Amino acid sequence: MTRPATSSKKSCGRCMPLFSSPIGRKWIVALTGIVLVLFVIGHLLGNLSIFAGPDAMNAYAAFLKSTGELLWVVRIVLLTCVVLHIWFTITLWRENLAARPQKYAVKNELGTTVYARLMRISGLTVLAFVLYHLAQFTWEAFNPEYKTWIDAQGRHDVYRMVVTAFECPFVSGFYILAVGLLGMHLSHGIASLFQTLGITTEKMRPVFEKGGLIVAWIIFLGFASIPTAVLLGLVKTSSTLPACPFCH
Amino acid sequence: MSTMNFHLRLWKQKSAADKGEFIKIHATEIPSECSFLEMLDIVNNRLTREGKEPVSFASDCREGICGTCHMVINGVPQGPGRGAACQVYMRKFENGQTITVEPFRVGAFPIVKDLVVNRSAYDRIIRSGGFISEHTGGAPDASTTLIPKPVADAAMDAAACIGCGACAAACPNSSPMLFVGAKVTHLGLLPQGQAERKSRARNMVRTMQEEGFGNCSNYYACEAVCPANVPASVIAMLNREYIRGEVSESVGAID
Numbered sequence: 175m176t177r178p179a180t181s182s183k184k185s186c187g188r189c190m191p192l193f194s195s196p197i198g199r200k201w202i203v204a205l206t207g208i209v210l211v212l213f214v215i216g217h218l219l220g221n222l223s224i225f226a227g228p229d230a231m232n233a234y235a236a237f238l239k240s241t242g243e244l245l246w247v248v249r250i251v252l253l254t255c256v257v258l259h260i261w262f263t264i265t266l267w268r269e270n271l272a273a274r275p276q277k278y279a280v281k282n283e284l285g286t287t288v289y290a291r292l293m294r295i296s297g298l299t300v301l302a303f304v305l306y307h308l309a310q311f312t313w314e315a316f317n318p319e320y321k322t323w324i325d326a327q328g329r330h331d332v333y334r335m336v337v338t339a340f341e342c343p344f345v346s347g348f349y350i351l352a353v354g355l356l357g358m359h360l361s362h363g364i365a366s367l368f369q370t371l372g373i374t375t376e377k378m379r380p381v382f383e384k385g386g387l388i389v390a391w392i393i394f395l396g397f398a399s400i401p402t403a404v405l406l407g408l409v410k411t412s413s414t415l416p417a418c419p420f421c422h
Numbered sequence: 423m424s425t426m427n428f429h430l431r432l433w434k435q436k437s438a439a440d441k442g443e444f445i446k447i448h449a450t451e452i453p454s455e456c457s458f459l460e461m462l463d464i465v466n467n468r469l470t471r472e473g474k475e476p477v478s479f480a481s482d483c484r485e486g487i488c489g490t491c492h493m494v495i496n497g498v499p500q501g502p503g504r505g506a507a508c509q510v511y512m513r514k515f516e517n518g519q520t521i522t523v524e525p526f527r528v529g530a531f532p533i534v535k536d537l538v539v540n541r542s543a544y545d546r547i548i549r550s551g552g553f554i555s556e557h558t559g560g561a562p563d564a565s566t567t568l569i570p571k572p573v574a575d576a577a578m579d580a581a582a583c584i585g586c587g588a589c590a591a592a593c594p595n596s597s598p599m600l601f602v603g604a605k606v607t608h609l610g611l612l613p614q615g616q617a618e619r620k621s622r623a624r625n626m627v628r629t630m631q632e633e634g635f636g637n638c639s640n641y642y643a644c645e646a647v648c649p650a651n652v653p654a655s656v657i658a659m660l661n662r663e664y665i666r667g668e669v670s671e672s673v674g675a676i677d
Binding site: 191192195196197198199200201266269270272273274275276277278279280281282283284285286290291293362365366368369370371372373374375376379 | 431444494496497498522524527528529530592594595596597624627628630631634635636637638639640641642643644645646647653654655657658659660661662663664665668672
């Protein structure tokens, strides 16, 4: 039997094994995943300032903007992590598809969790959501009038923008769906990164798996609490004008 | 002795180049004490008597030790329950049940005929690093090299791997990392395996990639089917050993 052509020769396997080998690329996905999880947790803590009222949230937003170049450093690091996380996953995914040219007639999902099997769908949906989310609240592309909203202290009225947007059930619904998928992605991702980085032992795996699930639930409930509170009228704005791209 | 009847769907394929298809066989009067392979023997004897070609499958020891038999029974590599396909008994199935038997679907294991695949890719992975260098000659006294009991136990759990290929067959990505992890863990934990420890994981993973196997996504389907109960923690050890070897190679560290 002839050996198949070596893939490592094509992809500069000798000089950059960490970027071409299966395990090296998985490490990059895991390490960038850690950065992104930490960002998600930080972002959640910041967002929860909405429950402290307009002043707290607008002050938090103004503080972030005031960091200037540092904000751009963080943005570039995050963007790099997103690109590496997705790029190396896609290269691994392509190899995985090629490794099973013929499917089984009888499918049996042994041992795998639904979260693990949905990683690619949940990841890509979260990516689509992140782009939409940036367009909505960072670039303010759908509602240019957001840019003109200023609170009493002369700060950008982020509180009013968020509450107004979430008053639309479609915006809130997509947000809750997306953070739900994010939670599913993280429940496998968090438990999985310990295995990939070689930290897991037989004894610790159930701990990491339960821990991942608990952290994912906390993140999901934390994010979902904001649109839910707006829809239930617990978090309100004095403005009466709904400015939703879908509702009118 | 009670007998049972089954509706079998068995994979027939002349060669790797052939397309292949399921043939349907109504297997009657099968003793319930039969093992799965004995049931296939009975079916094949009947086919031979009828002048038809029997269904090819691989087997050797038929007691779950050698790792030769390999087939997917109702979607489960090596069949339901723990152990290899030869340790599956017909009494585990319902009377009249439809049983689908197909070969391992792994690109790196080309089909030879019917249910038989060529698993030489595993041999080539072993050849690239799954060995130790050791003096020949008189056997040293067993107590010369001291190994802590937990280390010996963990090495033994990994050494239980029979190299049957069920891990790659069960993995949605066709990844053999439970097999590779078992070898790296078994040899890497023991003092005798230290000489090649740095290069072992690197060489075995490189061969694994060259053979066209997939990559681990931490699904743990391998662990669920492994007839030798090898734990998926060996994959964590492989991940660790690989990076350690690769990093010390790139920075030129001796130890």
